[in-house]
Amino acid sequence: MGIEAVKKIRIIAHHSVEKNLIDYLQSLGSMHLTRVASETPERELLPTEIDKRLEEGLQRLRLVIQFLTPYEEKAKGLSAIFGNRIIIPPEDYENFDKEEELNGVIEQAQSLEQQIHQAEAMLSNLENEVAFLRPWSQLDEPPDTLDSFYRVKVMTGVLPAEDLDAILSQIGGETPLAHVDVLHATKREAYVCALVHKSAENALVDLLQKNGFEAVKLEGTLPPSEQIREKEAQMETLRETLSGYHETARRVAERLQELRVLFDIWEERLKKSRVRQQFGATERTVLIEGWVPERIIGKLRREIDNKFQLISLDEIEPDEDESPPILLKNKTLVRPFELITELYGMPHAKEFDPTPFFAPFFAIFFGLCLTDAGYGLVLLVLSVWMVRKYKILLKGSKLIWILMIGGIFTILMGGITGGWFGDMVDRLPSALNGIKDFKNAIMLFDPMKQSMIFFAIALALGFIQICFGLIIKVARDFRDGEFLDALFDPIAWLVLLNGAVLFGLSGAGILPPAFRAIGKWALIAAAAAIVFFSDREKKNPILRVVSGIYTLYGATSYLGDVLSYLRLLALGLATGVIAVVVNIIAFMVAGIPYVGWLGAVIILLGGHAFNIAINALGAFVHTTRLQYVEFFPKFFEGGGKAFKPFKREGKYTLVYEAEKG
Amino acid sequence: MDFLGSFSYAVPLAGAALAVFLAGFGSSIGVGLAGQAAGGVLSEDPDKFGALLILVALPGTQGIYGFLGGFLVINKLGLLGGHPAHLTMLQAWQVFFAALPVGFAGWISGIHQGKVCAAGVAMTAKRPETMMKGVIYGAMVETYAILGLLATILLLNGIKLS
Structure with a gap:
């Protein structure tokens, strides 16, 4: 759970195996390379002639791909979004043998582009000339x-x-x-x-x-009229030539996929050559340093010993000011939420990965922002379908899994609030009363009529999450042995907040009056602790108390934080009400004779699709914000740098080994 | 319905209208600002359409909240298929004022969210990986529109009509 342990290693190898070693490390895809410290003799690694040629080739290829792309047949629908990566098995990628042939295609495309430019320039010249002559066509x-x-x-x-x-x-x-x-x-x-x-x-x-x-x-x-006729004839021929060129370009564009593969191959070659600049070297050896997950070191050592000769692998101590890169590692159900942590920034090496702590809250909050079981079903079905259809392309996508889990929680939240595409269930004909009974059976409250219950749920969840954040902080302080810090910061606040809640709830008659006194004294004790001890570094007692009072004033921010969770209520109600509005309009339209049903279907489909899209976006964004702004500051510092393994990353291709068997 | 009774409906309906169109102003200006910025970026790099769409759509929610507020007022008055509630002049004004928070908060926050999102668009143009950060900043502004909506919902909830 949390952060994967990583170790720094140094590989020393003879020059002769360097190239194969780079290939191996790339296919391993689990080493975060670092620049070897400058005490080791830097080797001369100016860009070689080959590198320069590769760069030029890449530049040319980029232009050719740009030129040919408009001539390509377009993919439609979802494939246009997800399907544009080329999936290629590793054997085909590594043994790509069309380089010579494609060099010809590149040249052909380049000359074609030039011809098209020339023809277009001539055409536009002729057009200008004809436009100039046109007024004079009466001159005989x-x-x-x-x-x-x-x-x-x-x-x-x-x-x-x-x-x-x-x-x-x-x-x-x-x-x-x-x-x-x-x-x-x-x-x-x-x-x-x-x-x-x-x-x-x-x-x-x-x-x-x-x-x-x-x-x-x-x-x-x-005479001008004759000249015009002559030029128009020329233009006609030119247009024919041009459409011939376009036709050829369309044919050449059929090779685009191969060109894209070639692009990635060349780029990878260049990258592999450039990565050597980070290595150290002696006369005969090369030094590679970097971080790898601790659990693979054994396997790595074995494989390297088997594959290469004249090589050694050692674990080394990191430099003093160097902190390890952060690689998150969580259980399957929590892993998708790493996306949210990655967007915020990695935790630093000495703290907990917040992902497992906020993941359940995230899922519940997302569900509460939508609170419509029908919409949840749509999200679930859609995401499952996409994962199945674009299995390979979406392999690493965490977002789609968040949507799937969010969809499940939306069904749960929608179930207890009785939202199924708004009030659709209540509008069903009485023959389908079974569905209505089912809906009512699992429904706990109606947020439209009993919005105060929703109100209380939102506040309670907020309060729980904030307390949870403080508890994590307590745990971290205890782990680090800073008991006083724990006592006068997170613990004092926990006591203060809970005391205030006990005091308030028993005052409002929800809890027995006995809690009133407990709450009151907890509140006073915690406030005193904060005022007198929160700034323990200060020697001057007056300054210390003033600073403590100011810290106590921070209680208002806790109040604001808890209130901020009311957005769950507002967003949840918004989704439900808009869904109801869509239904009302659709059923109104359905009353129009003959075409009404068609209009109603269109409005239902379009309206609910729009509502899902806009509110799923809102749910994601605001749930994320609650983590970042309300939850994280209670315990999370961040500032770690991400573990970026040296691996294959194609712009156009995804090299993928089909699962065997 | 007597003259005073029918006049008393005009007041809360004016509130509903204000909620819808003030928040709609805010959103249309906000989406407009973000959309213009995005259009400029797309002319250079059409592939960013999907990422920028989210930033452009974000200031659009104020208009929806305003619409929601208007709908809740109409629903409160029982004008949608139910039995229209009987209003005193005092209640009419109560509903009117209850409708205002979402309208005004949506209006001003929509404009400013649009500006933040336009900045997010510029940021995404240079560094695509920062897109979600721009979205989160936009959501910071939206908080106040949500609070406005919340106030409207709670206020309407507190008014008892017969």
């Missing part, structure tokens, strides 16, 4: 011939459309030897062709420029 002459007249100058350009009529009539009036054709007009611009006798050219140019004329230079031995 080839632009090049317009310059070749002896007496007449032809100008093409754009005039502002706004006062076009005024400009044209002005030209007609002032320069009789000119003629202006409007070829095309938009709201803002008019595309014009002006013909003028060369004797009047300057006059016309002046006039035009005064009116905002912008000359446009047209080129080509064909």
